[in-house]
Amino acid sequence: MNTRGAAGPPMSLEGIDHALRRRTEERDRVGGDLLDLDAHATHRLLTGMTPEGETGRRWDAARGATVTLWWLFDAYRRVLDQAAELRAAGRPDLEALTALLTGPSVELKPGDVPVEKRSLLRAAGEWVTLDAALARMDHAYREIAATVAAIDDAWSALLPTLDEADAARRAALDLAGGLGAPDPELDRLGDTLDRLRAAVTADPLGSAGRRDEIASVAGAVTARRAALERAAGIRDDYETRAGRLGERIDEVAEAESAARRARDVVLVKIADPALPALPDQAGALRDRLAALATVRGRWLELAGRMADLERAVEDSLSRATAIGESIAGLIGRRDELRGRLTAYQAKAARLGRAEDLALAALYGKARDLLWTAPCDLRGATVAVAEYQRAINRIGAAG
Missing domain, CATH: 1.20.1270 (Substrate Binding Domain Of Dnak; Chain:A; Domain 2)
Structure with a gap:
């Protein structure tokens, strides 16, 4: 059974030439796109391997579409070759050329169709127009290109x-x-x-x-x-790093000694101070440094242990320094209160209240607390604040 249909009215020779030029350019462009697809690096890799899983399923479908694309293109090209031969004749057959260029002139033979695309209902073959053939090629090309792009993106x-x-x-x-x-x-x-x-x-x-x-x-x-x-x-x-560690441990020891000295001073000069626990890590750090020599040669283990020791040394130094400064800060707080009390005594004199008995009593209480050893720092702080508020009230009143 022949499924080929008829074309419309014959085209003019000028119309045929225009259509033939357009179709020829179209054929060349499609052919170039197909060659570019074949030359794509990912396409070449896939052609030379057997993908698995989801990629294998997608690539099997794309390979079937590739076969379809090429036999459609061959059929499309054969029609254009036939039309070019007819046009080159001395007296071109306008009706035949019109049928080729606009009618169902592309024969899709059952034997050309890939096995996976065949159907018993299409055993007699099929005739389609050049436009229909081009649309099917475009669909197949897009399917292949989308698969190649997805795989390329994943890689x-x-x-x-x-x-x-x-x-x-x-x-x-x-x-x-x-x-x-x-x-x-x-x-x-x-x-x-x-x-x-x-x-x-x-x-x-x-x-x-x-x-x-x-x-x-x-x-x-x-x-x-x-x-x-x-x-x-x-x-x-190793020797240089171990030497530097030894020097830093010496710094830890000195910072811990400084904290102890500050504590001894504070215990004499400040009453009932709230002191943090004194640091005492220098000895243990020296033992760890000495132990490093026992794993010398097991360099990966030694590197890990040395890195841990370096961190411990820096942490200990920071802690000892901070504790020493915190303890010494209690003396600094007493001295700061002494300076503030003296400054406000001078302000009272400028306000003409140097002989004010109430102010003098507040001043005397604060001074006694600050210049008595050990100093009641909490009581002195309250006394200086009371003296300061009294002078500020006088200044505000004018």
Whole structure:
């Protein structure tokens, strides 16, 4: 059964030439797009592999669409070649040319259709117009391009992180080799990276949910490389680093001694002071420094222990310094109150109240508290405040 239909009224020769030029340009453009699609890097990679999972399903459909696209293009091109031959004849057949350019002239033979696209109901073949053939090509092209773009986007989102992690792993392996000891943790991370890369390569679309896992493993590899770099640095500079630690521990000891001296002074000069517990870490820190020598040669372990000790030393120094300053601040608070009391006595004199008995009594109470050892700092603070408020009231009253 022939399903080919009839074309409309014959076109003019000028109309035929115009349509033929347009269709030829269209054919060249479509052909160029098909070649560009074939040359696309991701398309070439997919053509040479067998994707799995979701990617495999999408790519199987895209490959079927690719076959459909090319046999549609071949059928489309054959019609244009036939039309060009007719137009080149001495007396072109306008009716035949019109039928080719506007009618259902593209034959889709059952034998040309991919197996997965065939139907028993279409066994007799099908005739479509050039426009219909172009629309089907566009649909197939968009399906293929969308699949290739989705896979390319998935690879672009995941592979760079894996590449960076692999580079970090190679650097870490070199460092571990230089330290002369295997690194089981690095080996474990490497196995995980290989597993993730295989999964992403075979099924990028199905691996979208692995982004956080990939980032976590990549971060762990980078951290391991940094730890090995620190270990290599300790190996090359152990004596210098240990010497600096010893010097900082001496500073801790001096800061703790200063805090004790400040406490002794405060206990004599301030009554019932609220003192913090005195720091006493210098001895323990020196023991830890000495213990580092026992793991010398196990550089990764030594690097971790030295880093912990360095942090402990800095924390101890900061704490001892802060406690010493806090204790010494009690003497500073007494001296600040003495200075304030003297300043307000001068202000009373400027106000003409130097002989005021009430003010003199307030002043005497505050002075006795501040110049008596040990000083009742809380009582002195209240007394100075009372004296200050009394003078301010006099100043406000004019």
